[in-house]
Amino acid sequence: MLAPFALKASALLCFAALLAAPAISSGGNKKRESVIQKPAASGAATSDDAALRARALKLHREAIVIDTHNDITSPMVDDHFDLAMNGINADGTMKTHTDIRRMKEGGLDAEFFAIYVGKEFVDKKPAEGGGAARRALDMIDAVREQVRRHPETFEMASTAADIRRIASRGKIAALMGIEGGHAIEDSLSALRQFYKLGVRYMTLTHSNTNNWADSSGDISNPNVGHHNGLTDFGREVVREMNRLGMMVDISHVSDKTFWDAIETSRAPVIASHSSARALTDVPRNMTDDMLRAVAKKGGVVMVNFGKGFVNTKAVKPSPETQAKMDEIRNQYSGDQATMRAKLRELQGPSPKVTLDMLIDHFVHIAKVAGVDHVGIGSDFDGVGGQLPEGMEEISKLPSITYELLKRGYSDADVKKVLGENFLRTMAEVERVAKKIQDSGAKPSTTKIGAIAKN
Numbered sequence: 001m002l003a004p005f006a007l008k009a010s011a012l013l014c015f016a017a018l019l020a021a022p023a024i025s026s027g028g029n030k031k032r033e034s035v036i037q038k039p040a041a042s043g044a045a046t047s048d049d050a051a052l053r054a055r056a057l058k059l060h061r062e063a064i065v066i067d068t069h070n071d072i073t074s075p076m077v078d079d080h081f082d083l084a085m086n087g088i089n090a091d092g093t094m095k096t097h098t099d100i101r102r103m104k105e106g107g108l109d110a111e112f113f114a115i116y117v118g119k120e121f122v123d124k125k126p127a128e129g130g131g132a133a134r135r136a137l138d139m140i141d142a143v144r145e146q147v148r149r150h151p152e153t154f155e156m157a158s159t160a161a162d163i164r165r166i167a168s169r170g171k172i173a174a175l176m177g178i179e180g181g182h183a184i185e186d187s188l189s190a191l192r193q194f195y196k197l198g199v200r201y202m203t204l205t206h207s208n209t210n211n212w213a214d215s216s217g218d219i220s221n222p223n224v225g226h227h228n229g230l231t232d233f234g235r236e237v238v239r240e241m242n243r244l245g246m247m248v249d250i251s252h253v254s255d256k257t258f259w260d261a262i263e264t265s266r267a268p269v270i271a272s273h274s275s276a277r278a279l280t281d282v283p284r285n286m287t288d289d290m291l292r293a294v295a296k297k298g299g300v301v302m303v304n305f306g307k308g309f310v311n312t313k314a315v316k317p318s319p320e321t322q323a324k325m326d327e328i329r330n331q332y333s334g335d336q337a338t339m340r341a342k343l344r345e346l347q348g349p350s351p352k353v354t355l356d357m358l359i360d361h362f363v364h365i366a367k368v369a370g371v372d373h374v375g376i377g378s379d380f381d382g383v384g385g386q387l388p389e390g391m392e393e394i395s396k397l398p399s400i401t402y403e404l405l406k407r408g409y410s411d412a413d414v415k416k417v418l419g420e421n422f423l424r425t426m427a428e429v430e431r432v433a434k435k436i437q438d439s440g441a442k443p444s445t446t447k448i449g450a451i452a453k454n
């Protein structure tokens, strides 16, 4: 789910049109033949390029391709979107970035469906779809229902080994990650039961600071009560996640929470959908020091494709525009649809963000953290249609492979980025959990009230 823009996944912006529709062959259970566009002209350079594209497709088909963050779950719950439906409208505009047809076209082998819990659910009554844990349960149920309805396409996965097994059968492994630590409602019992239901990572916060961890989303807001990172209970959450084998996800947290999580976690941590702050200076992205710290722990940073994560200009309005935006937000706070329309009108077309700019983030993280510590965390269907040209939907994933080869990465390194890095980290988190359990560690009985805040 998006942080820089205040858009809901359930209120997706439609794209004007699919850009330069790629040549796509239909059918085939696992991978399609030709997603990457054919060269437009002939000549020596072009035939070289055609050879590279062919090599990229072959490699992409062979590789295990994993995306660790997809917000299609929100329309599944809120709009009854079924993944077998066509996410492209009759007029060619895009309703969703994700559906089964395009997941297959993208050569996807494993998807982490975001169990995204908006902060508004914290205070919602049952009749309104709340509270936070209830919202998470509704989302988990929706993911499991898709797997039940489409057994020829999906299978639930709980481990790295499951992903390999399911991928080898030509199916897509379905996994889940909670987005927003407030989903556990300050209960380690709830955390454990979410693990049992199949949740394999949790972002410690969303864009809101919760009762035990600070968020990057409101860290500069003086009206929010902050904790200076993780509270003691927050550290206990991390330790219990380590014991369970649930990956600690630092996407969305404040910088201090990040460092506290690094210090506390015995297992590698992940960033399920964050990019590089050196290239795009937003609090949701990671500094070079953070990238190195994740690498040192054996973790992996999964690049977010959203425009606001890839290009600073796409996310930072001028002070004048910002003032006008605030005015609109105040004026139309009771009418979200009008507010969004007015904001869009004011902002005009968003700046051009290219596939090259996106690839720059992969390259930067690979340079700073090492090629063993970068992967794909698309945030498809969580960024309101705000994606780079050439990466507008999930079917475009093979372009990552092509572009990385073009930049000189070896086949083996590209495979790491596509999925092997993440599988290594996930397996290590499982190994650490087993070690902790074998040492006799029992489920934590700590209650949030029993530990004073930092």
Ligand SMILES: [Zn+2]
Pocket: 001, 002, 003, 179, 252, 273, 382
């Ligand atoms: Zn998010």
